Amino acid sequence: MNVKINLLLVAVLVGCALLLVKTQYRARHLFIDLEANQQRARQLDIDWAQLQLDQSTLGKNARIEQIARSDLNMTPLTPARTQYLTKGAQ
Amino acid sequence: MKRAGNGASGARVAASKGVKFSTSPVLAVRLPIWRSRVVLFVLFAAFAALALRALWLQAMSTQFLQQQGKNRYERTIELPATRGKIMDRNGQVLASSIPVKAVWAIPDDVLKSPPEKLAALAKLLDMPELELRKKLDSDRTFVYLKRQVEMDVIEQIRKLDIDGLDTRKEYKRFYPQGEVMTHLVGFTNVEDVGQESMELAQQKTLVGTTGSRRVIKDRLGHIVEDVGLSKEPHDGRDLTLSVDSKLQYIAFSNIKAAVEKFHAKAGAALVLDVHTGEVLALANYPTYNPNDRTVLTGEQLRNRVMTDTFEPGSTLKPFTVALALESGRVTPATLFDTTLSGRFVVGDHTIRDSHAHGVINVSTIIQKSSNIGVSKMALAMPSQEMWEIFTKAGFGQQPKFGFPGAVAGRVRPYKAWRPIEQANMSFGHGISVSLIQLARSYMIFARDGDIIPLSFQKVSELPQGQQVISAKTAREIRAMLESVVSPEGTAAQAQVAGYRVGGKTGTAQKLINGRYSNSRYVGSFVGIAPMSNPRFIIAVMVDDPSSAVHTGGGVAAPTFAALAASALRAANVAPDSSVTDIIIPEHPLEDM
Numbered sequence: 001m002n003v004k005i006n007l008l009l010v011a012v013l014v015g016c017a018l019l020l021v022k023t024q025y026r027a028r029h030l031f032i033d034l035e036a037n038q039q040r041a042r043q044l045d046i047d048w049a050q051l052q053l054d055q056s057t058l059g060k061n062a063r064i065e066q067i068a069r070s071d072l073n074m075t076p077l078t079p080a081r082t083q084y085l086t087k088g089a090q
Numbered sequence: 091m092k093r094a095g096n097g098a099s100g101a102r103v104a105a106s107k108g109v110k111f112s113t114s115p116v117l118a119v120r121l122p123i124w125r126s127r128v129v130l131f132v133l134f135a136a137f138a139a140l141a142l143r144a145l146w147l148q149a150m151s152t153q154f155l156q157q158q159g160k161n162r163y164e165r166t167i168e169l170p171a172t173r174g175k176i177m178d179r180n181g182q183v184l185a186s187s188i189p190v191k192a193v194w195a196i197p198d199d200v201l202k203s204p205p206e207k208l209a210a211l212a213k214l215l216d217m218p219e220l221e222l223r224k225k226l227d228s229d230r231t232f233v234y235l236k237r238q239v240e241m242d243v244i245e246q247i248r249k250l251d252i253d254g255l256d257t258r259k260e261y262k263r264f265y266p267q268g269e270v271m272t273h274l275v276g277f278t279n280v281e282d283v284g285q286e287s288m289e290l291a292q293q294k295t296l297v298g299t300t301g302s303r304r305v306i307k308d309r310l311g312h313i314v315e316d317v318g319l320s321k322e323p324h325d326g327r328d329l330t331l332s333v334d335s336k337l338q339y340i341a342f343s344n345i346k347a348a349v350e351k352f353h354a355k356a357g358a359a360l361v362l363d364v365h366t367g368e369v370l371a372l373a374n375y376p377t378y379n380p381n382d383r384t385v386l387t388g389e390q391l392r393n394r395v396m397t398d399t400f401e402p403g404s405t406l407k408p409f410t411v412a413l414a415l416e417s418g419r420v421t422p423a424t425l426f427d428t429t430l431s432g433r434f435v436v437g438d439h440t441i442r443d444s445h446a447h448g449v450i451n452v453s454t455i456i457q458k459s460s461n462i463g464v465s466k467m468a469l470a471m472p473s474q475e476m477w478e479i480f481t482k483a484g485f486g487q488q489p490k491f492g493f494p495g496a497v498a499g500r501v502r503p504y505k506a507w508r509p510i511e512q513a514n515m516s517f518g519h520g521i522s523v524s525l526i527q528l529a530r531s532y533m534i535f536a537r538d539g540d541i542i543p544l545s546f547q548k549v550s551e552l553p554q555g556q557q558v559i560s561a562k563t564a565r566e567i568r569a570m571l572e573s574v575v576s577p578e579g580t581a582a583q584a585q586v587a588g589y590r591v592g593g594k595t596g597t598a599q600k601l602i603n604g605r606y607s608n609s610r611y612v613g614s615f616v617g618i619a620p621m622s623n624p625r626f627i628i629a630v631m632v633d634d635p636s637s638a639v640h641t642g643g644g645v646a647a648p649t650f651a652a653l654a655a656s657a658l659r660a661a662n663v664a665p666d667s668s669v670t671d672i673i674i675p676e677h678p679l680e681d682m
Contacts, residue, residue, distance in 0.1 A: 020341065028308075028314045029316060031313070031314055031316075032312045032313065032314060035312065035313045045187055046188065048190060049172075049175070049187070050182045050188055053174075053183055053186045053188065053264050053266055055183070055188075056183040056184070056266035056267065057266040059182070060266065060267060060268075060270075060339075061270070061271065061335060061336060061339035061340075062339060062343075063374055065339075065343075076656075077659065078611050080587065080589065082588075084664075084665060085292060
C-alpha cells in the first residue's frame with residue numbers, strides 16, 4: 001500500500017517537474033516575443049517622430065509660400081480685392 | 091592449457107615449485123607498519139581538505155561566487171530616454187530628437203584594413219581621407235571619427251565591414267523650421283544639452299532620465315529574463331510653446347525684408363497676444379540655421395528682442411501723457427503752446443521738434459509726436475510719479491519670463507533726475523529698454539489699464555493683471571495712438587487696409603562712444619491691432635538703417651503695417667474698417 005502511494009507521488013513529482021520545464025520554456029519564448037514587440041513599439045515611436053519631423057519640414061511656411069508663388073502663380077490677398085459677407089446683412 | 095588445470099584451486103601457483111604466490115617467501119616484504127598508517131592519514135587529510143574547501147566555497151564565499159556567476163550571464167542594458175519635443179501652439183514640431191549613431195574606432199585595427207575601404211569610409215563620413223587618417227593617427231585606443239551620423243549612412247558603413255570600427259547610440263536634434271524659429275527655440279549641443287533660448291531655459295523639463303535593467307540573454311542575444319531591479323527610463327516632457335508658426339513666419343519674412351530694403355544692420359519683431367500675454371512670434375534678423383552651425387557669429391546668435399537695449403525714443407511718450415491724464419492734470423483737449431520756433435529751452439539745453447506745431451492739444455501732441463509738448467507736461471509732474479509709472483510698466487525691471495539672457499534695461503533712480511533729464515525721459519531718451527519690455531508695457535494701453543506677465547509657453551488660463559492706469563485713460567490713449575496712424579500722424583505708413591490699428595513710432599540716435607550719433611539710428615514702432623478689440627501688440631525695431639529714411643515712421647511703421655496685415659488675416663480677425671485705400675502723404679511728418 002505504502003509503496004503504491006510512493007510510486008504515485010513519484011509519478012506526480014516527475015510530471016510536475018516536466019511541466020515546470022515546459023512552462024519555463026514557454027515563459028521564455030513569450031518573454032522574447034514581448035521584447036520583440038516592445039522593440040517594435042520603440043521603433044514605431046521613432047518612426048512617428050521622424051514622420052512628424054518630415055511633416056513639419058515639408059509643411060514649412062517658407063516652402064509653402066515659395067511653391068504657391070512660383071509653381072501655382074498665386075498672389076497674396078488684398079482687402080481691395082476681397083468682399084466680406086456679413087451674416088444677416090443685406 | 092596445463093596452467094589452467096593447475097590453477098583450478100583458485101590461488102595462483104608458481105608453476106615450477108608449486109608454491110602459492112601470496113605465501114612465497116621471496117615475495118614477502120617486511121615493511122614497517124607506520125608506512126601504511128601514513129598513507130591512510132594522508133588520504134584522510136586530503137579528503138578533509140576537500141571537505142573544508144567545499145565548505146568554504148559553499149558556505150563562506152557563496153555570495154562572491156554567485157555575483158561572479160551573475161556577472162557572466164547577466165547583462166545590464168541602458169535604457170535611453172528621449173529629449174522632449176518642442177512644439178508650437180498648434181502642435182507643429184519645432185524640435186525633435188531622432189536616434190543616430192556615433193562612429194568610433196580603434197585606430198590600430200582600422201589602419202590595418204585595405205586603403206580602398208578607408209577611402210570609401212572617408213567618403214561616407216563626408217570628410218577628406220587625409221582628415222580621417224589624421225584622426226586615426228593617434229595613440230589612443232578609442233577615437234570618435236564622427237558623431238551624429240544618420241542611420242542610413244551607418245548601414246552603408248556596416249556593409250564595408252571594417253575591423254575595429256564600432257558605433258554608439260546617441261540622439262540628434264532636428265529643427266525643421268530652421269532659421270525662422272531658432273531665436274525662440276534655441277539649440278542643443280552634441281551631448282543633447284540645451285545651449286540657447288528655450289532649449290536652455292527648459293533644459294530640466296526637456297531632458298529625460300535614462301533607465302537601466304538587468305537581463306539574461308541567450309546564445310542568440312535574445313533577452314530571456316528580467317532579473318533584479320530595473321529602473322524605468324523617463325522620457326523628457328514635451329514642451330508646447332506659445333508661438334504660432336504661421337505668425338512667426340510672417341514676422342520673420344517681414345523683418346528680413348525690412349532689413350534688406352533699408353540696408354539695416356539688424357532688425358527684430360515681436361507679436362504678443364493681448365489677452366493671454368503669450369509671445370506669438372519673436373523674430374530676429376540676421377539669424378542662423380540651427381541644423382548647421384559650422385559657421386556661427388555672435389551677430390547671428392544675438393537675440394535682439396531680449397538682449398539689446400536701446401533708447402526707445404518717442405514710443406515712450408504715451409506713458410508721460412497717460413500719467414498726466416491719470417492724475418487729472420490734463421485732459422485730451424488741454425492746450426499746450428509748443429512754440430512756433432520749434433525750440434524749448436530747459437536749463438542750458440534746448441529741446442527741438444522736427445516741425446513747429448504752435449498751440450496744440452494733448453491728443454495732437456501724441457499724433458504729431460511733439461517733444462516740446464510732452465516735456466512741458468513732464469516738467470509739471472513730480473519725478474517720482476514718472477519713475478513709478480515707468481517701473482510699473484516694467485522698465486528697468488529684471489524680466490521674469492524665464493528666458494536666458496533677458497536684460498533689465500535701465501531707469502535711473504528719480505532722485506538723481508535733473509529737469510532736462512526728466513524732460514528727455516518723457517520722450518524716451520536717457521532710459522534704455524529692450525524691445526520685449528517695450529512691447530509688454532503697451533499692454534496697459536491695449537488692455538484696459540492693466541499689465542500681465544508674458545509667457546513663452548502656451549497658457550491655459552487667463553493671467554491676472556496688475557492695474558497701472560484706469561480703463562478710461564487707457565481708452566483715451568488708444569484713441570490717440572489710432573490718430574498717430576493716420577495721414578496726419580507720424581506713422582501714416584503704418585495704416586493697414588481694412589483694419590483700425592494704432593501705435594507709436596520711435597527714433598533714437600545710437601550712442602557711439604558715449605555720444606549721440608547723428609547718422610546712426612534705431613527706428614521702432616509699437617502698435618496695437620485691431621483697435622476695435624485689441625488682439626495683438628506688434629513691435630518692430632530696425633537697427634541702424636543706412637537708407638535715406640531712418641525714422642521709426644519711415645522704416646518700422648511700414649514693416650509693422652505689412653506684418654499686421656498678414657498677421658490679422660492669418661489669425662482670421664474680421665476687418666473692423668471699411669477703408670481699403672490707404673493715403674500716405676507725400677511728405678509725411680517725421681519724428682525725432
